[in-house]
Amino acid sequence: MSAPKAPAKPAILSVDDDPGVSRAVVRDLRKRYGEKYRIIRAESGDQALETLREMKLRGDAVAVIVADYRMPGLSGIEFLEQAMDLYPVARRVLLTAYADTDAAIDAINVVDLDHYLLKPWDPPEEKLYPVIDALLDAWASSSHHPAEETKVIGHRWSERSSDVREFLARNQLAYRWYMSDEPEGQRLLSAAGTDELRLPVVIASNGDVLVEPTDAELADKLGLSTTLSEDFYDLVVIGGGPAGLGAALYGASEGLRTVLIERRATGGQAGQSSRIENYLGFPDGVSGAQLADRARRQATKFGAEVITARDVTGLEINGSARTVRFDDGSSVDAHSVILATGVSYRQLSAPGLDTYTGRGVYYGSAVTEAARCSEQDVYIVGGANSAGQAAVYLSRGARSVTILIRGNSLEASMSYYLIQQIEKNPKITVRTCTEVVGAEGDDHLERITLRNRATGEEDTVDAQWLFIFIGAAPLTDWLGDVVVRDGNGFVLAGPDLPSEGVTPDGWPLDRAPHHLETSVPGVFVAGDVHAESAKRVASAVGEGAMAVMFVHRYLAQQ
Template identity: 75%
Template sequence: MAQPADAARTVIMTVDDDPGVSRAVARDLRRRYGASYRIVRAESGESALEALRELKLRGDLVAVILADYRMPRMNGIEFLERAMDVHPGARRVLLTAYADTGAAIDAINVVDLDHYLLKPWDPPEEKLYPVVDDLLEAWKRSDHRPAPSTKVVGHRWSARSSDVREFLARNQVPYRWYSSDEPEGRRLLAAAEEDGMRLPLVITPDGTPLVEPEPADLAAHVGLATTPAADFYDLVVIGGGPAGLGAAVYGASEGLRTVLVERSATGGQAGQSSRIENYLGFPDGVSGAQLTDRARRQATRFGAEILTAREVTGLEVGGAARVVRFSDGSRIAAHSVILATGVSYRRLAAPGCEELGGCGVYYGSALTEAPACQDQDVYIVGGANSAGQAAMYLSRFAKSVTLLVRGPDLSASMSYYLIEQIGRVPNIAVRCGTVVEEAHGDGHLERLTLRGTGGGQTDVVDAQWLFVFIGAAPLTDWLDGTVLRDERGFILAGPDLTADGRPPAGWELDRPPYHLETNVPGVFVAGDARAESAKRVASAVGEGAMAVMLVHRYLEQS
């Protein structure tokens, strides 16, 4: 086998609590790969994780990890899940007996497992080596270089610190968090000649200090693309949620020069979900971050550009071109545009909530805050799937999770499977007919005043964490005067534009608008921003693909 350029520091690791099996696996691996790779073996998940951390600190690369399923204290799936945090690029193999193949199949979704091997694998030339060969080739084709770590110094109750952590996490940028109260945090502040009054401080991999950085500046310094490579495209996709990513994948894969523009982070609301369990093909669910990462990699592999932290402020028609204007005054143009801007969670109007935003009051799942909820009481406002998924996830950390639901029960807005799951978790409580009347706190959330609907009694509860999921508002104000919307701001398209049998005002073509086409020819809409859309991940992805099909039809007739 050809030796990779960095083979002297590249590791294949095997983990098995049976010393005899451990030695046998290492022996077989050394026989085939010992000249090109270091073979490291461990006999427990704990010792393997310690070795992985040491390799990380030294800058060594780990190409493949093979872990036995049945290990005491920490089984192979649990180990691989934790190993992903240390060496996310390593290919993962589970060694299992025939009786445990069900667990191995489940692990494909839980830890993004690459392969599972049944024991025994004799002869290795037929059952072991071909699998490892393929995984090594796949690893070498991937961007397996260790990513230098970004450092963030902030404070738990700093809203800007929370925003920066969420931005980095959702954009899959690895970072290390340091509290400004801790010695290392103070050392980093001193090195940057900062006194801690302005937070967060972000130190980029090349050592550049950024104080309270804006998203665009932060994105540019941590390696995210923010500048388009061209002035003109076949297709501009605005919004990077499931609909936008679906459109980017299908547009680029079908030969359209495609650019996707996202104002914050790809994934949209779905990307913030801790677990999506009703998406086709993932019987055990998939996290929004995992689904987003796979879709983003798929889009870029087909050649789509993805621009992050770019806010679109206008859409203009210039003859056959559709011109997209950015907040900094720059612009790009294209033959066609797909609007996949999605929606944002509505703000809670109760007094005190605006002032405490990011300091105990969070909109969306804010998964980066979940570990800090350990053994504390958490409140969630909302009764739809996003609120239920957040409750299930946060219940793993918090002492208690209380869902505050305005309506009489959950059945009107939450999927049945999720209601059943919530009912089986002992530390989740549901308070129906309840709203937040006021949030209290000095610098961070400390208490909530809750009120029963219909003039019910009020009571005050201690609370440091409030997560809000109260409906969706479309991000479409910037389209005012160009694209027709309904009274709530959702974009009208296709049949909704021609309800009386006549084309919309200003429509000059001799055909009616296509199904997802707006009142501007060549401008389409997909996903949650469309009026009367299904508000589901699967339908959003489908609409993104369908919009690309209609773009092709439009381009053929233009």
């Protein structure tokens, strides 16, 4: 009997039309990575795609793809764009000559590029290997997830099916999507012993079947941490957006026993961004998913516990302990708490819209739904950066993108760099002074009615895809009267707390509250949920780090 075949090593694929360069890249890669990875070489984008397709059919893993920018036929960018569909979690590097750098940077919006590398890369120990090492690390931590083979079977126009896909995508859990009314979907449903009446159905890699699962059930089954390992911490961080991840990272790295609790997916709003271009240290921009992935790995590397799919519903003060309560009634105690719960999109109100949420009407979700809008007409409501980014991103595949704004222009609400990208993009139109006043359809959105706010004129247009990015509201009702909030629900802190004397009203200590300290000593706030905050990734991360400094001061005074 022959021994079972060892699984193929994961691959690093290099594609370059210049045989000399191609051989040199492969030589350097083989020298360092040859033992653990197969180094595969292709000399054109088409040849590389063919190779990737064959590998996909065989079920081979691809860790990193290195593509030359300037190639005859498919350019490096065009090739990477198609390679992403085959191997979405493989890390992508573009090889460019100095003269092409600007063009490469411009084109980076198109593919979710991890790095661009200038030729020549000598010495590889300094220029090539550190980049590839980091990318292999990132790939290893995302792609070997137990959820690799997860299958989701759902209806194309079902709100919960769309929700489940977004939950998996935002938590970087790879899955394959099957429509329940197509033969493969039906085959899987019958193999799972269930039917189309209760969707979505999720089949985990070990064959376990979840019918209409909750986020917590999905998280549990697919290997995300949902249970706290201790019952007392130095610091509990509530919210896993940039502010919470920043706080968890600094808390844990400075020796505090730290746990971060996130209700849905780490990354928060930033995790939904197709490309953040104004965050320091990323001159070529970074996708929200990548930023979230890196930040989460960095925080856990320093020892922070990251808990997902747990909703915090209460905060209590029990002597010196701060008790954080969860929706299932359980709780955890800590010396200190950082509130980093951010904001959520406001719901757009117009007759019919609610009926089609998740069935043509989406709040955020542009990244998850993009593939389904291919060659279709898309409408986006909102004039801020989030709407602009979504328009640019969706225009890659959509036939047309129309941005609907109530005001006269984008200038008051959107960054200049995005306005420029929109102006240059022939697929994007901006319709000013316009609001959505109605939505109609059958089992999914089919038409929307638009009203011109200046003339009052209304017209109804065919529309299957409406993405809404309007304003943002803090969801802080669960805090009740425990901490002082402003009239819109944002949390007040430090010098902003209402005060008629030297210290804020009701403040129990002799000292004044620290800068990010709320009306409860030991409870701090950071990021978008903080009243008058900047609503930027950088400021949220900065406040998360600062809040930890004040936690140390608070603990030292206890």
